[in-house]
Structure formats: C-alpha cells, structure tokens
Amino acid sequence: MHARIGWVLAAFALLGAAGAVAGDLVPVSHTDNGRRIFLHGTTASGRVVQNSHGMEGAGCAMCHGEDGRGGMMHGIPAPNITFSNLTDPNGHEHEFSNRRHPAFTRETIKVAVVAGLDPAGNTLNEEMPRWIGLNGADLEDVIDYLQALSKPHRRPSPGPERM
Numbered sequence: 001m002h003a004r005i006g007w008v009l010a011a012f013a014l015l016g017a018a019g020a021v022a023g024d025l026v027p028v029s030h031t032d033n034g035r036r037i038f039l040h041g042t043t044a045s046g047r048v049v050q051n052s053h054g055m056e057g058a059g060c061a062m063c064h065g066e067d068g069r070g071g072m073m074h075g076i077p078a079p080n081i082t083f084s085n086l087t088d089p090n091g092h093e094h095e096f097s098n099r100r101h102p103a104f105t106r107e108t109i110k111v112a113v114v115a116g117l118d119p120a121g122n123t124l125n126e127e128m129p130r131w132i133g134l135n136g137a138d139l140e141d142v143i144d145y146l147q148a149l150s151k152p153h154r155r156p157s158p159g160p161e162r163m
C-alpha cells in the first residue's frame with residue numbers, strides 16, 4: 001500500500017517535470033526572444049540586433065511603449081503596434097506622417113520592421129529604425145510578442161475600448 005502511494009507520487013513528479021519541459025521551458029525561451037527584442041533590442045542569446053540607428057540596448061518599447069500601445073519620439077508619434085491594432089481590418093490613417101494604409105498581416109509587419117514600408121508602400125519616417133539584424137525566426141518571435149501584448153489581461157484594469 002505504502003509503496004504504491006510512493007509510486008503514484010513519483011509518477012506525478014515525473015509528469016510534472018515532463019509538463020514543465022514541454023509546456024513551459026520551450027515556449028518560454030521562444031517568447032523570451034521576442035520579449036527581449038521588444039524591450040531591449042537584444043536576442044535571447046544576447047546578440048544586439050543591428051538597426052539603422054546604430055542603437056544598442058534599446059528595443060521597440062523605447063518608442064512604442066512597454067505595452068506597445070504607442071508613444072512619442074522626438075515629437076513624432078510612434079503608433080500602437082499591438083498585433084490586434086496593426087491588423088485592424090479598417091487599417092489606419094496616420095495624420096502626422098500623412099499615411100493611410102490597409103490592415104497589416106504578419107508578412108507586412110516584417111516588411112515595416114526591416115525595410116520601413118507600410119502595407120500601402122509608404123515609407124515610414126526615419127525615426128522608425130530599420131531592424132536589419134532580425135532573422136526570420138526573430139521576426140516571428142517579435143510578432144508573437146506583439147500578439148501577446150494585444151491580450152487585454154496585460155492591463156490591470158482594461159477599459160472597454162481595449163477589448
């Protein structure tokens with residue numbers, strides 16, 4: 001009897017450990033890469049992401065805000081880049097830079113981040129760095145992070161307009 005309980009507990013412990021490996025560690029390192037690039041401009045392996053501004057140690061958050069919901073840099077508005085906002089089916093009109101564009105997709109977000117073009121082909125203001133040091137996997141990770149930022153639970157008290 002006693003021995004059996006011991007076996008069951010041991011099995012639970014093993015399942016728990018396996019769950020941690022399959023359910024936590026792998027996706028966390030993947031998300032971690034996107035989060036680090038977003039916050040600090042460095043990859044999970046510590047590589048500084050090369051960009052047209054020559055910035056080191058600063059990521060998207062510096063201009064677009066830690067929550068990705070937009071900010072100001074040198075008097076130029078840095079838009080809300082949460083995934084749900086970028087992919088809004090109505091697209092956006094950016095009065096300041098006189099740009100109007102349809103909804104972004106994952107592919108056109110990559111073009112904006114690396115080459116500085118919006119989905120209508122408008123050139124983004126130079127204040128937006130061209131992130132030439134991001135490889136395909138890094139870009140997927142950053143976009144996944146923009147998706148995570150879209151979730152309303154990131155905000156302690158989301159207003160109805162955040163839904």
Ligand code: HEC
Pocket residue numbers: 037038058059060061062063064073076077078079081086092094097099101109112113118123124125126127128129131142
């Ligand atoms: C130094 C400031 C700065 C940093 C850092 C920065 N951006 Fe930007 N970004 C801007 C500005 C300013 C604009 C608006 C340009 C315009 O309107 O022409 C912009 C525009 C964009 C757009 C287009 C949004 C739209 O609605 O058209 C995307 C996408 C974007 N940034 C993603 C990123 C990502 C991802 C990162 C990090 C890898 C990043 N940005 C880092 C300043 C910055």
